[in-house]
Amino acid sequence: MTGDRVRWTNGVRRRSLLNPVYAAALLFHPAWIPPALDPSIDTLRRVRTIAGLLTCFGVHVALADFSIPSPLSKINNVVLILLTVHPVTVGVMLLVWRKRGHQVRTLRVPVLRGFILLASYVGALLILIQLTIASPESETSPGAEMIHIGVALWLFCFVIVASLAVIKNLFGSAAIHPSLPALLATIITWLAALLDLNTDEVVLGVVLVLSGPVTVTAVAVLELSRLRRHHGIELLTHPGAPPQPGQPRPGGGADFQPFWFAVPVTRPLFAEDGSPNPVAQLTPGTWYLAVEQRCEGLVAQTQDGHRGVLRDSSDIERG
Incomplete structure (x- = not known):
């Protein structure tokens, strides 16, 4: 990590x-x-x-x-x-x-x-x-x-x-x-x-x-x-650990497995329709659920149910 x-x-x-x-x-x-x-x-x-x-x-x-x-x-x-x-x-x-x-x-x-x-x-x-x-x-x-x-x-x-x-x-x-x-x-x-x-x-x-x-x-x-x-979480398949080299990586769709993550610094969560205004702020010390991977970023869900796109997913910690 x-x-x-x-x-x-x-x-x-x-x-x-x-x-x-x-x-x-x-x-x-x-x-x-x-x-x-x-x-x-x-x-x-x-x-x-x-x-x-x-x-x-x-x-x-x-x-x-x-x-x-x-x-x-x-x-x-x-x-x-x-x-x-x-x-x-x-x-x-x-x-x-x-x-x-x-x-x-x-x-x-x-x-x-x-x-x-x-x-x-x-x-x-x-x-x-x-x-x-x-x-x-x-x-x-x-x-x-x-x-x-x-x-x-x-x-x-x-x-x-x-x-x-x-x-x-x-x-x-x-x-x-x-x-x-x-x-x-x-x-x-x-x-x-x-x-x-x-x-x-x-x-x-x-x-x-x-x-x-x-x-x-x-x-x-x-x-x-x-x-x-x-x-979509099964016991024999780990949702948070990335696959080894040569294995298909999560990229959205049926292959993507949801996982919990935390951000190292406060980062904005943008609307899924692409609007420039943030819908929420992700803060360190709180777990968020990644539900989908898109080309524009990681679709995340907050604990109060808000969804949006995290455009900067660098250095996140997987739970």
């Missing part, structure tokens, strides 16, 4: 980081994650998030499994699944896209950012586990004990908000491919559910545990179907 890249945040005040809710939202829902391609996909992702939460916590509520060792073991399982599934799935899809003739080197920035999100989340979980297991020694002063409890509570709130964010955006995987969050959610949910099947309540356990991944899978299929039918 060339040009200035979208920052992790659009600005932050140091005092705001003392708020665990704000800090978690800032870190785990950064500005570089592109928004959903349309409101329906965003709704499907919200439903998938709720189904994922039910998979994580519904079984423990229904089976009254509130003992400390059990939640800690579940967190350990989650850490193991995340550290395995996310890198392996992303690596396999990169190999698939490369084999199908796409240059995956342009994806190194969103892939690296996703790994940073994954490492940050896993690190927060592990620190929370240590603070939960460890307790201040009897000789510890009341002040130190209060600090220990305060840090643990801050981190607990931080992890809860972070979990809500990563369950929806799956570590910013939409910046790699719009279909990747649905795939990751399905795999992670099924693996987590299968690890929860070791319960004495066999029939109840199977119903409760498997209802979550079945729902997540159904929502993921709808999400992938809408991406394919309404936006």
Whole structure:
């Protein structure tokens, strides 16, 4: 990628980081994650998030499994699944896209950012586990004990908000491919559910545990179907990575695949009829959708639905 890249945040005040809710939202829902391609996909992702939460916590509520060792073991399982599934799935899809003739080197920035999100989340979980297991020694002063409890509570709130964010955006995987969050959610949910099947309540356990991944899978299929039918995006074909030398390049028509992009500096978006007056201004730090390539420029759509021609597409960053 060339040009200035979208920052992790659009600005932050140091005092705001003392708020665990704000800090978690800032870190785990950064500005570089592109928004959903349309409101329906965003709704499907919200439903998938709720189904994922039910998979994580519904079984423990229904089976009254509130003992400390059990939640800690579940967190350990989650850490193991995340550290395995996310890198392996992303690596396999990169190999698939490369084999199908796409240059995956342009994806190194969103892939690296996703790994940073994954490492940050896993690190927060592990620190929370240590603070939960460890307790201040009897000789510890009341002040130190209060600090220990305060840090643990801050981190607990931080992890809860972070979990809500990563369950929806799956570590910013939409910046790699719009279909990747649905795939990751399905795999992670099924693996987590299968690890929860070791319960004495066999029939109840199977119903409760498997209802979550079945729902997540159904929502993921709808999400992938809408991406394919309404936006021409398929999982096996990467919409943002340019083809390798010798492969046909996007040039409009049926061969063009929509992709998200950001501009390095403010640039005007002109009307499609060729009039000289701009219809909008594209600003850095915001994602826009490229829907067509024409001889006069790149046809782009803003997040509020305005369309126009970006005549200067040099140094844009693909999402």
